[in-house]
Amino acid sequence: MIGLFVIVITIVLVFGRRWDDRAHAARAVPSADPAPPAATAPPRASRWRTAVARLWRSGNDAIDSEAFTGWLTTLVATSVADQAQLATFRAALATHNRDEVRSLHDRLRGFCDALGVDERWLRDGSLNDRPILHHTLRESIALFAVALVIGTSRADEVARFRAYRQWLAAPNRLDQRGFGRRLFAALERHGIAAWPAGLRAAAEPQRRAYLNQAIPESAAAHPAPFDAALRDVLTGTPTAVPDPQ
Numbered sequence: 001m002i003g004l005f006v007i008v009i010t011i012v013l014v015f016g017r018r019w020d021d022r023a024h025a026a027r028a029v030p031s032a033d034p035a036p037p038a039a040t041a042p043p044r045a046s047r048w049r050t051a052v053a054r055l056w057r058s059g060n061d062a063i064d065s066e067a068f069t070g071w072l073t074t075l076v077a078t079s080v081a082d083q084a085q086l087a088t089f090r091a092a093l094a095t096h097n098r099d100e101v102r103s104l105h106d107r108l109r110g111f112c113d114a115l116g117v118d119e120r121w122l123r124d125g126s127l128n129d130r131p132i133l134h135h136t137l138r139e140s141i142a143l144f145a146v147a148l149v150i151g152t153s154r155a156d157e158v159a160r161f162r163a164y165r166q167w168l169a170a171p172n173r174l175d176q177r178g179f180g181r182r183l184f185a186a187l188e189r190h191g192i193a194a195w196p197a198g199l200r201a202a203a204e205p206q207r208r209a210y211l212n213q214a215i216p217e218s219a220a221a222h223p224a225p226f227d228a229a230l231r232d233v234l235t236g237t238p239t240a241v242p243d244p245q
Helices: 002-023 044-056 065-077 083-094 098-115 131-152 155-169 174-189 204-221 223-235
Strands: none
Touching: 065 083, 065 098, 065 131, 083 131, 098 131, 155 174, 155 204, 155 223, 174 204, 174 223, 204 223
């Protein structure tokens, strides 16, 4: 299981940009509409094929977001044993808006393409006599979805960290000085940084030297409020600061 998960993560990193470019290329995937529901509940395998058919039938048209997320949640729940990971996946998927669901749908299509898998195999009975392969493909798609959904749920945090690392790499560069000043002001507001007596009115080189030292110290000592301060700077919307106890 761990080895397979590593393979999935590797595919995400290597082919992610390629999948984004290919996801919106015009193409039509022929497929039949699912059979009308029977009076009694169909067998589990039939329900699976019907769900997958509903998922893929739209090609590049608008997808049924509710049906897709329901199908994906069921797939992951029946393929991932780690309950903590499953709970994290469900919570992250629940925050996806319609556009993000569509992007996830397109990336799953791209994942099948990267593996050389015809998605119709999952719904037309082609794999009925290959249960091990069928299970492996389902598990692979589930693990890919877990990695993608959980990873992209931290996209905003990654963007904040990237902005901070860019400043940290060249804090004295002209295009980074303003960011440093705004970030330090936000750290002051959150109560995790302050100017020493007399330094606020000091010459710019002295002030900048202090900022370059104080900001990383605050990041190491107070990661949660530091991240909130970063969010303030990048969004321009100050977050609520708890009253001091």
